[in-house]
Amino acid sequence: MLSNNWAVCNFFLGRRRKILTTKREVPASVKDEKLIQKRRDQMIKGAVKLFINKGFHRSTTREIAKAAGFSIGTLYEYIRKKEDVLYLVCDAIYDQVQERLQEVIDTDRGNIESLREAVRAYFKVMDEMQDEVLVMYQEAKSLTKDALPYVLEKELDMVAMFQKVIEGCVRNKELMLNEQEIKLVSHNIFVQGQMWAFRRWILRKLYTLEEYTELQINQLLYGVQGRKE
Amino acid sequence: MLSNNWAVCNFFLGRRRKILTTKREVPASVKDEKLIQKRRDQMIKGAVKLFINKGFHRSTTREIAKAAGFSIGTLYEYIRKKEDVLYLVCDAIYDQVQERLQEVIDTDRGNIESLREAVRAYFKVMDEMQDEVLVMYQEAKSLTKDALPYVLEKELDMVAMFQKVIEGCVRNKELMLNEQEIKLVSHNIFVQGQMWAFRRWILRKLYTLEEYTELQINQLLYGVQGRKE
Amino acid sequence: MLSNNWAVCNFFLGRRRKILTTKREVPASVKDEKLIQKRRDQMIKGAVKLFINKGFHRSTTREIAKAAGFSIGTLYEYIRKKEDVLYLVCDAIYDQVQERLQEVIDTDRGNIESLREAVRAYFKVMDEMQDEVLVMYQEAKSLTKDALPYVLEKELDMVAMFQKVIEGCVRNKELMLNEQEIKLVSHNIFVQGQMWAFRRWILRKLYTLEEYTELQINQLLYGVQGRKE
Amino acid sequence: MLSNNWAVCNFFLGRRRKILTTKREVPASVKDEKLIQKRRDQMIKGAVKLFINKGFHRSTTREIAKAAGFSIGTLYEYIRKKEDVLYLVCDAIYDQVQERLQEVIDTDRGNIESLREAVRAYFKVMDEMQDEVLVMYQEAKSLTKDALPYVLEKELDMVAMFQKVIEGCVRNKELMLNEQEIKLVSHNIFVQGQMWAFRRWILRKLYTLEEYTELQINQLLYGVQGRKE
DNA sequence: GATGAATGAGCGTTCATTCAT
DNA sequence: AATGAATGAACGCTCATTCAT
Numbered sequence: 001m002l003s004n005n006w007a008v009c010n011f012f013l014g015r016r017r018k019i020l021t022t023k024r025e026v027p028a029s030v031k032d033e034k035l036i037q038k039r040r041d042q043m044i045k046g047a048v049k050l051f052i053n054k055g056f057h058r059s060t061t062r063e064i065a066k067a068a069g070f071s072i073g074t075l076y077e078y079i080r081k082k083e084d085v086l087y088l089v090c091d092a093i094y095d096q097v098q099e100r101l102q103e104v105i106d107t108d109r110g111n112i113e114s115l116r117e118a119v120r121a122y123f124k125v126m127d128e129m130q131d132e133v134l135v136m137y138q139e140a141k142s143l144t145k146d147a148l149p150y151v152l153e154k155e156l157d158m159v160a161m162f163q164k165v166i167e168g169c170v171r172n173k174e175l176m177l178n179e180q181e182i183k184l185v186s187h188n189i190f191v192q193g194q195m196w197a198f199r200r201w202i203l204r205k206l207y208t209l210e211e212y213t214e215l216q217i218n219q220l221l222y223g224v225q226g227r228k229e
Numbered sequence: 230m231l232s233n234n235w236a237v238c239n240f241f242l243g244r245r246r247k248i249l250t251t252k253r254e255v256p257a258s259v260k261d262e263k264l265i266q267k268r269r270d271q272m273i274k275g276a277v278k279l280f281i282n283k284g285f286h287r288s289t290t291r292e293i294a295k296a297a298g299f300s301i302g303t304l305y306e307y308i309r310k311k312e313d314v315l316y317l318v319c320d321a322i323y324d325q326v327q328e329r330l331q332e333v334i335d336t337d338r339g340n341i342e343s344l345r346e347a348v349r350a351y352f353k354v355m356d357e358m359q360d361e362v363l364v365m366y367q368e369a370k371s372l373t374k375d376a377l378p379y380v381l382e383k384e385l386d387m388v389a390m391f392q393k394v395i396e397g398c399v400r401n402k403e404l405m406l407n408e409q410e411i412k413l414v415s416h417n418i419f420v421q422g423q424m425w426a427f428r429r430w431i432l433r434k435l436y437t438l439e440e441y442t443e444l445q446i447n448q449l450l451y452g453v454q455g456r457k458e
Numbered sequence: 459m460l461s462n463n464w465a466v467c468n469f470f471l472g473r474r475r476k477i478l479t480t481k482r483e484v485p486a487s488v489k490d491e492k493l494i495q496k497r498r499d500q501m502i503k504g505a506v507k508l509f510i511n512k513g514f515h516r517s518t519t520r521e522i523a524k525a526a527g528f529s530i531g532t533l534y535e536y537i538r539k540k541e542d543v544l545y546l547v548c549d550a551i552y553d554q555v556q557e558r559l560q561e562v563i564d565t566d567r568g569n570i571e572s573l574r575e576a577v578r579a580y581f582k583v584m585d586e587m588q589d590e591v592l593v594m595y596q597e598a599k600s601l602t603k604d605a606l607p608y609v610l611e612k613e614l615d616m617v618a619m620f621q622k623v624i625e626g627c628v629r630n631k632e633l634m635l636n637e638q639e640i641k642l643v644s645h646n647i648f649v650q651g652q653m654w655a656f657r658r659w660i661l662r663k664l665y666t667l668e669e670y671t672e673l674q675i676n677q678l679l680y681g682v683q684g685r686k687e
Numbered sequence: 688m689l690s691n692n693w694a695v696c697n698f699f700l701g702r703r704r705k706i707l708t709t710k711r712e713v714p715a716s717v718k719d720e721k722l723i724q725k726r727r728d729q730m731i732k733g734a735v736k737l738f739i740n741k742g743f744h745r746s747t748t749r750e751i752a753k754a755a756g757f758s759i760g761t762l763y764e765y766i767r768k769k770e771d772v773l774y775l776v777c778d779a780i781y782d783q784v785q786e787r788l789q790e791v792i793d794t795d796r797g798n799i800e801s802l803r804e805a806v807r808a809y810f811k812v813m814d815e816m817q818d819e820v821l822v823m824y825q826e827a828k829s830l831t832k833d834a835l836p837y838v839l840e841k842e843l844d845m846v847a848m849f850q851k852v853i854e855g856c857v858r859n860k861e862l863m864l865n866e867q868e869i870k871l872v873s874h875n876i877f878v879q880g881q882m883w884a885f886r887r888w889i890l891r892k893l894y895t896l897e898e899y900t901e902l903q904i905n906q907l908l909y910g911v912q913g914r915k916e
Numbered sequence: 917g918a919t920g921a922a923t924g925a926g927c928g929t930t931c932a933t934t935c936a937t
Numbered sequence: 938a939a940t941g942a943a944t945g946a947a948c949g950c951t952c953a954t955t956c957a958t
Contacts, residue, residue: 030917055370057286061953073919073956082953112454138370141284152430166453175453183435184444185453191424192417199416201381206412215413223452224395224404224414225341259942290928302931302944311928488938513828515744519932531935531940540932570912599742599825610888624911633911641893642902643911649882650875657874659839664870673871681910682853682862682872683799717921748949759950760923769949919958927951934944 023091024150026084029077039078043068044092047085052131056086056139087147090140093132094154100125105161110168112175116217118165119189123213126193133197155190162186185220192216252320253379255313258306268307272297273321276314281360285315285368316376319369322361323383329354334390339397341404345446347394348418352442355422362426384419391415414449421445481549482608484542487535497536501526502550505543510589514544514597545605548598551590552612558583563619568626570633574675576623577647581671584651591655613648620644643678650674710778711837713771716764726765730755731779734772739818743773743826773826774834780819781841787812792848797855799862803904805852806876810900813880820884842877849873872907879903 028036046067050059061082065075079085104121106114126133140151163186169175170182177185196203196212203212257265275296279288290311294304308314333350335343355362369380392415398404399411406414425432425441432441486494504525508517519540523533537543562579564572584591598609621644627633628640635643654661654670661670715723733754737746748769752762766772791808793801813820827838850873856862857869864872883890883899890899 032917035917057371060951071919072954073921074917076954077917138367141367142286156431177453180435180440181444181448181453184441184448187424187428187432188421188445188448191420191428195416195420199420202385203416206409211409212413215410216417219410219414219417219452220448221452221454223448223450224406224410225450261942264942289926300944301929302946303942305929306942309929490938493938515829518930529940530933531942532938534933535938538933596825596828600744614889635911638893638898639902639906639911642899643906645882645886645890646879646903646906649878649886653874653878657878660843661874664867669867670871673868674875677868677872677875677910678906679910679912681906681908682864682868683908719921722921747947758923760925760952761921763950764921767950919956921955921957923953923955925951925953928949930946930948932944932946934942935940936942937940 024087024147026079026088028079036078039068039070039074040088042070043075043078043085044089047089048093048132048135051086051089051135051139056142061085083142083144083147086139086142087144087150090136090143090147090151091154093129093136094151094158096132097125097129098154098158101158101161105165107161107164108168110165110172110174112169112221115165115169118162119193119217119220120213122162122189122193123196123209123216126196127209130197130200133194137194137198159183159186159190162189189220253316253376255308255317257308265307268297268299268303269317271299272304272307272314273318276318277322277361277364280315280318280364280368285371290314312371312373312376315368315371316373316379319365319372319376319380320383322358322365323380323387325361326354326358327383327387329358330387330390334394336390336393337397339394339401339403341398341450344394344398347391348422348446348449349442351391351418351422352425352438352445355425356438359426359429362423366423366427388412388415388419391418418449482545482605484537484546486537494536497526497528497532498546500528501533501536501543502547505547506551506590506593509544509547509593509597514600519543541600541602541605544597544600545602545608548594548601548605548609549612551587551594552609552616554590555583555587556612556616558587559616559619563623565619565622566626568623568630568632570627570679573623573627576620577651577675577678578671580620580647580651581654581667581674584654585667588655588658591652595652595656617641617644617648620647647678711774711834713766713775715766723765726755726757726761727775729757730762730765730772731776734776735780735819735822738773738776738822738826743829748772770829770831770834773829774831774838777823777827777830777834777838778841780816780823781838781845783819784812784816785841785845787816788845788848792852794848794851795855797852797859797861799856799908802852802856805849806880806904806907807900809849809876809880810883810896810903813883814896817884817887820881824881824885846870846873846877849876876907 030036030039043064046069047059047064050063050067061075062072064082064085065072068075079088101122105118107118136151140148143151163182166175166177166182166185170177196209207215259265259268272293275298276288276293279292279296290304291301293311293314294301297304308317330351334347336347365380369377372380392411395404395406395411395414399406425438436444488494488497501522504527505517505522508521508525519533520530522540522543523530526533537546559580563576565576594609598606601609621640624633624635624640624643628635654667664670665673717723717726730751733756734746734751737750737754748762749759751769751772752759755762766775788809792805794805823838827835830838850869853862853864853869853872857864883896894902
């Protein structure tokens, strides 16, 4: 139940610094950790392709196994339930996004240029990982009660990256924003990046990625009235 | 297939002014139009509740019938396929949103105050219809190839409302924006409204609706730097 | 159950002269006998068309009602069960065949020419009523336990017509056959007539109706060796 | 649609020597060919019993599975649709009939005695396989458009066996028949064999198998007038 | 550790039949 | 007498999951 999900999330997220520090474990029957990693990589790779085309609910476990390159029996040696696949997929996608961002975003420079660069980098990643983002985006709600908080926490971690960049600017007096405003802007940036993926059916017709990026950055910095005259 | 869906959408939306002017009809076996309306209203009401809790895929046709207050046989007198319920639900929600907006938004005044009001009104509707918006938002991807364009068109109609308000401001020199910028801002407003619904798990903790609204409007108008000093 | 059907048939047919002299009644809710006849005629006409195309089991009561030109509710004013339609249809087809035969077959002349004529007339009727015969033929097995004997009795009545013609020939010494042989030949003629309908997929390619008729008559009269040299 | 079926059949049969040489494959999910054969044998055995009693349409897939000795899920590992069962059953029955005939019929001797023997053997098989023949006979029409030609071709193969025997007699001047006549007689024999099965409700009362056989052979050879003398 | 045959609960859907109007 | 909306048992079929090999 979604509404229950939110309740559960709130519960967890409220104290997340305490409990959610480690990954949620999906138990496997197989012992060899190396093998588990290898098989799950195969699985995730296949499943993402599948989910992009048919969504999670319309993909069968058999199809997932096949796409992964092994049998249905083997699939169940590495997961307990179909929903574990979804969690593993979502988890992997977020990790990938985050990893790529951490490579290119400098959260410590604390000037407007670093904010511009962060947004550009983020939008670029979202563009390159469009399909994956879409999957995450559309299927996250199918995650079970206990898996969802782990994924939401990763979202917050990403939002926190932008927040950190902006806080740097504020600290250096490049921007004048209170905490509420900082958080809102961070969330806006985050959503606008996703938006490029989940509204691509219309945005792609109106803008190239570069146009979209620069327009959003300008709007972010100056608003619609800041440039009025 | 999602990716195909997009192709289809693009195809339809490309020429939408010509083909998509009328509603997509869902055929019913029952002839009495009044009755059809009544039963479908029951159905939609029940289905929304269900979809909020379990999502479309996890809701069974029997549950939908029960929630609507009639038997499974009767359900199928008013739809052909389970997916028709989803279309009917999405369609109804959008109609409702749009209707409520048209009541309160004045697209002709053409000043900044009217833009503020439009955004406030829109965010208020999105707040009041949180559950419905969430359903639409999360389940739209499960719509069939042929139903999706109808729903997307409605989205564009709503975006167009904001666009019209902004164009008014531009015409009256209250704002200086080119067409690309106008469109982007319209989409941003639209998405930020939805965002209040689909990210409520975090936003509700940070802001009241009023705070969220005013912060977003200010960010929209002045950007983060327009107010720098 | 078919096997039970046979048992039941045997039971009934064994004493048929006593019990099966009247038509099996299909009760109607409506009182007006004239109307019953009219509505059932509509029904049979529509149903035959339907059964030709889709068979009994694949035709729904709604389709039957529609094909008859009235509502499903009305249909059930004139029958009790769907299977009644099948009985009514089979019954009507046999009546029609028999009526047409009685018009043209002279069972009293008692010469070989009258036998030839009877066969020719019968085959002609079977040719003209191909579709109906096929329906009867293929759907009779779906008749209920209690309806089947009535239809089988009609078959025997038709076989008896040929038997009568042949008995006339024997009485006049035009043929030398004992009773067993007479009956077999009668059944053969009957089946060969049906055969033209139910094996038309191949026979039509090999013969015209006239060729088929004359070849069968010759084979009937002279065998394959009677003409050996 | 039955009428369409015939059209399709004609189409296929017209060129059958070219296309229909191989069996129609019914795909199975299971890979082990041996197992497929075993399970399908179970299935066919159970289904024949069921179809004899209730007909194809009145037998449910669950009943078929149960009669076969496994679960509904397993049934569908070996077929795709319920209709596949019917095809498999019809196909198996024909194969069985044909196999038994090929064991006993000598198509090369080319004398009248061999024709007598062929007919006797055929009628005996039809007697022993009464139930199966009845099923084939009554349910063949429920076969799908694409399955029917395969079954009809098998019929023609059997007719061709009699044709071959008769052609031998003609070649050896034991009989004087043109091709049209040969074909007709072959079809007659074939139908008269089936007739013993599908008209057993009356024929059994009039004749033993032996009487029926000898009477038909005599009628075949000498006609009703050849012996008039 | 890998396989894939087996299972059966449960799904979407149909349709003969009823009955209030 | 005629209608057609309502019903729900029962159908064909799917698929997540298990477990013997």
